[in-house]
Amino acid sequence: MTSRWMRIVAPLMLLLLLLGAWELFVRWFDVQPFILPAPSQVLVAFVANFTMLVRHGAVTFSEITLGLLLGGVGGILLAVVVFYSPILDKALYPLIIGSQMIPVFAIAPILIVWMGYGLWPKVTVAALISFFPLVVNVSDGLREPTEGAVDLFRSLGATRAQIFWKLRLPASLPTLFSGLKVSATLAVVGATIGEWVGSHEGLGYLMLQSNARMRMSLVFAAILMLAVLGLLLFGALRIIERRVLHWRARKVESREVSR
Amino acid sequence: MDATSSLRIEGVSKSYLQRSTLIAVLDSISFNLETATWTTILGPSGCGKTTLLKIIAGLEFPDTGRVFVEARELSRLGETAYLPQDDTLLPWRTALGNAILASEIDGKPIADAKREALDLFDQFGLSGFESLYPSELSGGMRQRLALIRTFLTHRDILLLDEPLGALDPLTRATLQNWLLNVWSELKKTVLLVTHDAEEALLLSDRILVLTDRPAQLQLDQAVELDRPRDRGSSELVSHKSQLLRLLLEEEVGT
Numbered sequence A: 001m002t003s004r005w006m007r008i009v010a011p012l013m014l015l016l017l018l019l020g021a022w023e024l025f026v027r028w029f030d031v032q033p034f035i036l037p038a039p040s041q042v043l044v045a046f047v048a049n050f051t052m053l054v055r056h057g058a059v060t061f062s063e064i065t066l067g068l069l070l071g072g073v074g075g076i077l078l079a080v081v082v083f084y085s086p087i088l089d090k091a092l093y094p095l096i097i098g099s100q101m102i103p104v105f106a107i108a109p110i111l112i113v114w115m116g117y118g119l120w121p122k123v124t125v126a127a128l129i130s131f132f133p134l135v136v137n138v139s140d141g142l143r144e145p146t147e148g149a150v151d152l153f154r155s156l157g158a159t160r161a162q163i164f165w166k167l168r169l170p171a172s173l174p175t176l177f178s179g180l181k182v183s184a185t186l187a188v189v190g191a192t193i194g195e196w197v198g199s200h201e202g203l204g205y206l207m208l209q210s211n212a213r214m215r216m217s218l219v220f221a222a223i224l225m226l227a228v229l230g231l232l233l234f235g236a237l238r239i240i241e242r243r244v245l246h247w248r249a250r251k252v253e254s255r256e257v258s259r
Numbered sequence B: 001m002d003a004t005s006s007l008r009i010e011g012v013s014k015s016y017l018q019r020s021t022l023i024a025v026l027d028s029i030s031f032n033l034e035t036a037t038w039t040t041i042l043g044p045s046g047c048g049k050t051t052l053l054k055i056i057a058g059l060e061f062p063d064t065g066r067v068f069v070e071a072r073e074l075s076r077l078g079e080t081a082y083l084p085q086d087d088t089l090l091p092w093r094t095a096l097g098n099a100i101l102a103s104e105i106d107g108k109p110i111a112d113a114k115r116e117a118l119d120l121f122d123q124f125g126l127s128g129f130e131s132l133y134p135s136e137l138s139g140g141m142r143q144r145l146a147l148i149r150t151f152l153t154h155r156d157i158l159l160l161d162e163p164l165g166a167l168d169p170l171t172r173a174t175l176q177n178w179l180l181n182v183w184s185e186l187k188k189t190v191l192l193v194t195h196d197a198e199e200a201l202l203l204s205d206r207i208l209v210l211t212d213r214p215a216q217l218q219l220d221q222a223v224e225l226d227r228p229r230d231r232g233s234s235e236l237v238s239h240k241s242q243l244l245r246l247l248l249e250e251e252v253g254t
């Protein structure tokens, strides 16, 4: 069997095994569905409420992607600014670190007060939580080129802009994408938290509502939907990453073969 | 100064501050390079050879002394083709993309650069590898690519910092021949840094030997052997043992 197949089959097998154990556990001990529904019950709820899940999922998904987009662009710009301006670096870095010590749960209610119940407070929470990995990773990435490489460019009379576009930015792309993938998972968390704090639609809203009505299978179905959306986003990022970093993909493949 | 001199170095000195102690690296180095000649610098490790090349390239400033290119004293950034000591191929560019880097920076037509690059790929035995990435090339191929990139800068002065240093003897010998062939066609002024006395004797019109740090010019010797040179010839071998003796004295003296 090829390694490609293994990559799909191995996690699926493990997942099935875990779900089977869960199903058996629930049936064996006769656990009440409003405490812990069996996977089969979750699946039934998922199918029965599919259109509703898609409607709420679409709202949450747009919050996640918009938040990631804003946080991503903001994080990258911030990293570049901080890299080129030592003064701003000193001024901003403690603030950036400090901002990460404030729990988003504390900010979300304030944002709701300022921006209302719509899309934007959730997008903002998602952006605030997802920009940080990009700041850190892109800052590191821009420092990736060796002194020799920078010397080479400078000796050819390259401008600072040319050194940025042709050397530093491409060199930072691998770490940029690593950061982006972490940020994507954080954006999912951010959007959900935003919805919990105050909303009238979205998967987070659906979870809270169903929880209050003891419809535990629907809570789990909403979680399942959220996971599916997160995986979709992650998969899309991986595809883009492979396109952009195809020079790297070749190296990784040859390493895998030799492992 | 005579008209055929393309590079003139006058009393260049340089110190670096290392953990609050000042260490002198170069001590009033002076020499001229004549147009289209090959000069090689030999010297003990850490004596300041790379520092000297960087000063000539305009990447570092001397504390005292001056550097003239074609009798002009100016910022040398953009004037020379500098091949740094460490590997500087860009991993995200194909071999061809790496080769034409200078044309891109100069804003010259890419199509012309590519055509010219393909010619050099052929001469350096890299035909067919144009679309591979550096990580897919062998060490020798990568070094050849770096040399092609250096030749394609269209600068008149080439500053080569141990370009063949990390290669096995056979690859090294092959590349030395290639280098000589391309050089004799293109007629560039070359300043090469190497640790290898034989390489210096095979390639150069002139050899400069530096002392240990702070580096002074210890020997400035023309190599009057007819080309093509044979590394086994008795003349070359005797020159080589003289050079080695000189270099060893320097290393032992530390």
Ligand SMILES: Nc1ncnc2c1ncn2[C@@H]1O[C@H](COP(=O)(O)OP(=O)(O)OP(=O)(O)O)[C@@H](O)[C@H]1O
Binding pocket: B016, B017, B018, B025, B043, B044, B045, B046, B047, B048, B049, B050, B051, B052, B085, B213
């Ligand atoms: N940027 C720097 N800051 C401080 N010291 C430096 C710097 N660059 C070089 N030096 C010192 O200057 C001396 C000469 O370094 P250089 O790289 O020019 O030597 P080299 O002759 O090229 O050595 P090698 O043959 O090993 O390449 C060394 O002692 C080194 O530690």
Ligand SMILES: [Mg+2]
Binding pocket: B049, B050, B051, B085, B161
């Ligand atoms: Mg050196």
